[in-house]
Amino acid sequence: MQPWTPHINTYDRASAFVMSFLSSARSTRLNKFNMINHLPVSLLSKMGNYEIKIHGEKVKVSLVDNTAIVGAKIDELKSLLQTQQNPIVGLDFKFVKTKEKSYKGKILVLCVGTRCLIIQLHCMTIFSRTIAQFLSDESICYLGTGMSEIVQELYHQKYCYLYLSGTGEVPVNCKTGVDIGYLAAKVLKKANIEKSNLVSLAEEVGMDIKEPISRCPDWSAIVFSDEEIKYAVYNAYTSYVIGNKLLGML
Template sequence: MIPLRFLSKMGNYNIRIGGVVIHVRVVDNANLVDQSLSEIRHQIGTNTAVGLIFKSSKMLQICVGSRCLMVLLSHMDISNIPQSLKNFLAEQGICFVGVATSMDRMNMGFYGIECKNIVDVSELAARVLKKPHLYGYGRELKKLAAEVGLQLVEIPSLAQFNWSAKFFSHEEIEYAVHDVCASSLIGTKLLGML
């Protein structure tokens, strides 16, 4: 096994989404999850939306500000999911946003993880902007971003992407975290309008 001090320097990427440089960390180690969540907590303000997406029942993504965490749950011992992760997702004061959130809630249960404060970013947009037609636009993040004055560049779809992989190229990371980062940016902009 690779010592933690070296492992913590691996799996780090910098990507640009919506004009923001985002530091992405990919982890499959419980101790690194604890460390990464500590860094993410410092990014949360009073009007901050935390992006949360659970991909293909394998990967949990959390994004806030300039930090994104990809937890490779399928490569972790299911009986050793960090309590810090469970506690973070259970915090009542955090507004988690994502896409297809009802499916995410159901799939997280397999890992003993629960998040009650998650809302689809399109529902948040419809409520804050008082535009009911936006509800259901969760998969059309570029349109939602335009509604709040953000510009998103769509990431081209990859022909082959393995959500169960353990290692990723820079291009794959950019593709994988686009939706969670965009959800956080849009949600934060919406909460700032309240």
């Protein structure tokens, strides 16, 4: 695996400032009342932590809604990834679009080992460059379901890039996104399982898993119950576990 490029929080903060300034200049809807409920970063970093049990394992989940603490959380995943045998990350991108094709709720889910990170993108003024660089790392295999749609939606997300001459917006390019069904078909040499669901794919590698029974949460909510968190990470975490089993067979 290639050495990691350390993230620079200053870059994301500078990008956030520039984009926030430009957005404020363009918008006439902003007013003084939207400045409430902004918690200090020191407090935010202590919140949004969950420990759930899924597929018999205790999984620690962090829910993040602020650009300022995303970098540290991504670094935690990077460090954990270096201790794993296979360079894989469970990936999911959940969103709800309105009739006007704007996003009502939008979350990115990343899983490595028994750690998952849920990033509430709709709460952020910009798409973090740290996230974009992580997703663009071609030494990592990103596993999930419906990966074609996920990669396409990610490409439509733009992050701010600072040039000497000004700023620009660059798409998020995840080139190594792989459908877990495709990986299973390749490794097990069974073409007919490529379109199988996660439960069936788990059976192929000797796992007995159950789908979450809770209803789909409102992705624009500010807090989630343990069951809703389990629902949120199910696809990404299960894809990671199955992928790890498959690659262990090689």
